[in-house]
Every structure is written in structure tokens, then in C-alpha cells.
Amino acid sequence: MASDSDDSLPPSGRFTRFRKLAGLSMQVGTDVLKSGAKRLTGSSSEMLSKGAAEKLVSTLGELKGAAMKLGQVLSMDPDLVTPEVRQVLARLQNQAPSMSYERVARVVREELGAPPEEVFREFSRQPLAAASLGQVHGAVLQDGGGAAVKVQYPGIAESLSHDMENLGLVVKTVSKASRLMDGSAYFQEFKDELLLELDYRREAALAEEFARAVAPLEDLCVPAIRAPWSTGRVLTMELLPGLPLKDWVTTQPSNAERFRVARQLIRATYGPFFGAERIHADPHPGNFMVMPDGRLGVLDFGSIKRFSPRFVEANRRMLLQALRREPMDVLGLSLEAGFTVELPGAEADALIREVFHIAGRPMRQSPYDYATCEIPRDMRNHFSRNAARFLKVKPPPEAVMFFRATGGLAQNLRLIGAHGDFRGVYLEMAERFG
Template structure:
């Protein structure tokens, strides 16, 4: 429950935030070392205890910003943590400590010129969700339409800049050690995309554009923007009714429902990318709504990524070739995507071909079981085994957001654990390009 004070606002000082993270890292390191010692002694032990997960949620939830986004990311990895610990960390997806109503009302007055009670027929004081950059309140417009009002945390812009500056120092230090370790271009891409999320006017435009990108998929729902109740730090959207994916999946849906929603998720990620060149690049389970009418609702449009024509075209041809089970010039297409390769062609092609072979398993099988899916594990092993050589295969910076999106999709599908003809689902998307 939100308090009426500002004690839940993120600390803004760059070094204050760094100290909190350093303290958390020390506790986390001790927890992991203790677990490792037990494993060496032949005892069963989890990498992260539930108690440490609670501390992570408390600290990252208070910090919000980029720190909280990191917590959201690790909460999605099915191979890293136990279901119990992941369930604790999943609170970071939309249940962060909420700011008090007085602060919410102050931001709305500053941004829209009047108190919530004057702008809306109804405005719930308790938030529906509280996430990394802002929290969402249910409200009703004067014409009776229910809406979701997202209000940005005061000071979160400074907090996000501070987090990214701290991380940037680490990236710069590592990059100076070796050319092959230079990650500055990828960090710059991620930094720019994250900072752009602070502008809710931009998010409103992206949401309106995504309505068009998803228009041909009748089983998907993108909310309408209420422009007259939106600004740089307040965004009002049509309210979607249903359960977020993370809440829906714990209700043990039937196998048929699991497959239906999994199909919708694939269409939600690959459809707009292949058909319109843009992708939802923050696909954690709190950003999808299983609606009462059977559609899949999409939430949070601050991280919609629009790609270059070259990137989309080459990926489109690679996708169609994979669906047709055709032989492809994998290395040539990778270079067209924008990959820079410093390995002999035969070595590079073998490494990239294996990535596509692992990732493409559901695209080749008429009966794939995501409950026993080992794509994530096998991909990690492939990268670990060939780590030095992979440093000489460098994707374009814009690929960072593509990998963030498709990697999140794979983790969501594993979370749902559906079984069925997923090749048929991908063929549906491919047929839209014919």
C-alpha cells in the first residue's frame, strides 16, 4: 500500500545509489559463496536464497531506475533461479514500493495544470502497478471511459542518469583493456534507449504508431492514447482489463490456453518487427495482459525500437529462409544485418549457424514442448565454450534491443510451458510477408 509521504521515491545522488548497490553486491556475493561452498561439500544448495531475493527486491525496488530494470531481467531467467526465488523477484515487474498519493497529485498538477479530482471523474489513490520509472493509477474520464494513468517518479530522471553513469564507467574501463572487449557502442545504444523512456510524450507517439503496426493481428490489443490527459511525465491510456502474464500463469491455465497465449506472444513480437520494422523491446511478463475477451494486451511502450531498413530486410529474408528450410548464406546475411566479423569465414559461419540452429528449434518442429525447452541453457553453453571467438563477431548496436526482445520472448514462452505446433505459428507470421 502506498504511503502519504515521499519516502518511496528513488534516491537521486549518484554516489548514494552506488553505495546502496555496493552494499547489496557484498551481501549477494556472500550468499553465492556460501551456496558454492555447500555444493562443493556435496550438499544441495540454491544459487540465491529466498531471503537474499527479498533483500534484492527491497533494495532494487527502492532504487528504481536502471537498477530495478536489471532486477526485472534476472527475474525472467528460468535457468538461473528456482521458481520460488523467481516469484519473489517477479514483484519488481510491477509491484515496486509506491510513492504516496500527495506526490502523485503534485506531479499531475505540475504536468496537466489541475488536481486529479478536477481532471478525472474518478481517480484511485492506490496504484494498479508500480514499476521502474513510474506508477499506474486507475481512473475514469468524464465521458465514463476507464483509463490507466502513468505518473513518473519525481527525481527518477536523475536516478537513471546516475545509474547509467556508474555503469558507463565500468564499460569504459573494461573497453580500454582490449579492442575486442570494447562494448561502448552497445552501452551507448542501451543508454540512449533507456533515457528516451523518460519522455512520456514520445511514448504516446510510439504507442499510437504501434496501434498501426499491430492492426492486422486481431487477437492483439494496443491501448489508445488519451492525448489531452498526457504530458512529458504523465501518460493516460485506455485501460485494459485482465491479468498480467505473470499473474495469469500462476493460475495453472489449461494446455489449450497456454498454447493460445504463447501463439499471441510470438505474433506480438515477430509480427510488428517483420511487417513494420519495430519491436516491443521490454517484454517482461508484467507488460502483457491476458484480457477477458481473449485478446493479448500490450503494455508499456517506452521501449518500442524502430530499426533501420537494412537490419529489418536482412532479418526478414533470414526468417523466411528458415521457415522454408532453405539453405542460406548465413554469413552474408549476417553481414547485411550489420555484423562485423574478424574471424575466418568458415569459423564465423559455423558459430552463427549453431546459434540459429539452437534458437530455431520451435520453428522446425510441429510439436515443440516449451516446458522442457533447453534453448537458453544450450545457448549459454555455446557462448561459454566459444567465448573468445565470439568476441570477434560483433553485431550492430541496434541489435541490442532486438536481442533483448527476442530473448525475453523465449523466456516468457518457457515460463508458460506450452506444447504444440509452433512451427505452424511462425508460418502464420511468414505468410503475412508473402
């Protein structure tokens, strides 16, 4: 864990944060250019050096907030970096520089009326995890129950607001330059959802809703919320035993174990989506716990997204028809889901159909090997080749969080690298919730 110093609190000034990001962009950009030249000469296969990755972790970990969330996304894509560099970036998932214990105690005292030593029977001075908006400490309640206490970084609300102002200016400038590149609605959706994560009372309510949504899936576990010790900036919940997914994969689990956990991740994503119109939209590997009793623990509920019934129903029909290998009106279903299309029908249909063809491989092929999965690469290439046309196929704003969740699921399944009957797993989901 990083040094215990108040200097690690996120800088909140808008210009300071912008300046740090700009400097980071220049340093990493130079590194990428050098790496690109080496790749062209065949002297290196790295896109990002370990030194540049360390700089990314240092700066984004210091900034926390939206900047750190971006780093978490980068850390999940194996196509961008080597395994060694990815291991460095993975520290952003729950090992950011931590704030001092004195600062933690001050927040607890302000929120719960007394310092941690009085509120809890035991309270660890060292955090279990330090993430983008707060850090988690292990504790024991007065009744003897184990707890995880998430304490929000002081000043993070202001820091996050400034990040959104800086990013919003970029989006606004691009949108004014071209109607086709108007991303203001998507940015607003992302901004609204991210700022809502600051309210831990809301997160407590979402955790309880999500627990009810996954209750039929007995191999999943959502920690119980300890309401008397939870406020707007302190969230106390049951402490789950086990290893975070990102650490569990390094223990050399068998294929049978990897398939079990991969199946659980699919269930954790699509079960609540089809069963309760909700999805966990922050799926980095630090948010899933492989428990000793065989269950998969799901953590961090600030990004639980609720969808419109029409969006869920259109996606349900897409899944069922794909699994049944039935003829699919992909354009019609996309329009039902809320997409707007500014291309001729046949052209749009072919464009979207290829997306479904690439993404649907595990639903058509059995067995399927996620260790050699090329879906993210092929999807990226498809979008790159057809970038101008995709600008004329616009998903509804609510799809932003859906794509974040399902894209993260695909990356986690690649990380696990299991081989097996995934078509059967999706069929199980369709039969249960179809």
C-alpha cells in the same frame, strides 16, 4: 503493495546510488558463494536464497530506474533461481515500493494544472502497478471511460542519468583495457533508448505507432492514448481488463489456452518487426495482459525500437530459409544485417550457425514443448564455451534491443510452457509478412 511513503522515492545522488548497489553486490555475492558451496556438496540446489532475493527486491525496487530494469531481467530467467525465489523477484515487474499519493497528486497538478480529484471523475489513491520509471493509477475520465494513468517518479531523470554515468565508467574502463571488449557502441544504444523512455509524449506517439503496426493482428490489443490528459510526465491511456501474464500463468490454464497466448506473444513480437520495422523491447511478463475476450493486451511503449530496413530484411530471409529448411548462408546474412566479423570465414560460419541451430528448434520441430525448452541454457553454454571467439563477432548496435526483445520472448514462452505446433505459428508469420 509497499508502504505509502515519500521515503520510497528513488535516491538520486550518484554516489548514494553507487554505494547502495556496491553494498547489494557484496551481500548477494556472499550469498551466491555460500549457495555454490552447498551445491557442490549436494546439500542445496539454490543459486540464490530467498533472503538474498528479498534484499534484491528491496534495494532495486527502492532505486528504481536502470537498476530495477536489471532486476526485471533477472526475474525472467528460471535457470538462475528456484521457482520460489523467482516469485519474489517477479515483484520487480510491477510491484516496486510506491510513492505517496500526495507526491502523485503534486505531479498531476504540475502537469495537468489541477489535482487528480478535479481532472478525473475518479482517481484511485492506491497504484495498480509501480515500476521502474513511474507508477500507474486507475481512474475514470469525466466522460465515464476507464483509464490507466502513469505518473513519473519525481527525480527519476536525475537518478537514471547517474545510473548511466556509473555504468558508463565501467564500460569505458573495460573498453580501454581491451579493444576486443569495447562495448561503448552497445552501451550508447542502451543508454539512448533508456533515457528516451523518460519522455511520456514520445511514449504516447510510439503507442499509437505500435497500435497501427499490430492492427492487422486482431487478437492483439494496444490501449488507446487519452491525449488531453497526457504530458511529458503523465501518460493517460485506456484501462485494459484482464490479468498480467505473470499472474495469469498461476491460474492453471489448459494447454490450449497456453498455446493461444504463446502464439499471441510471438505475433506481438514478430508481427510489428517484419510488418513495420518495430519491436516491443521491454517484454517482461508485467507488460502483457491476458484479456477476458481472448485478446492479448500489450502495455508500456517507452521501449519501442525502430530498425533499419537492411537489419529487418536480413532477419526476414533468415526466418524464411529456416522455415523452408533451405541451405542458409548464415555468415553472409549476418554481414548483411550489419555484423562485423574478425574471424576466418569458416570459423565464424560454424560459430554463428550453431546459434541458429539452437534458436531454430521450434521452427524445425513440430510439435515443440516450451515446458522442457533448453534453448536459453544451451545458448548460454555455447556463448560461454566460445566467449573469446564471440568477442570477434560483433552485432550492430541496433541489435541490442532486438536481442532484448527476442530473448524476453523466449523466457516468456518458457514461463507459459505450452506444447504445440509452433513451427506453424512461425510459418503463419512468414506467410503474412514474408
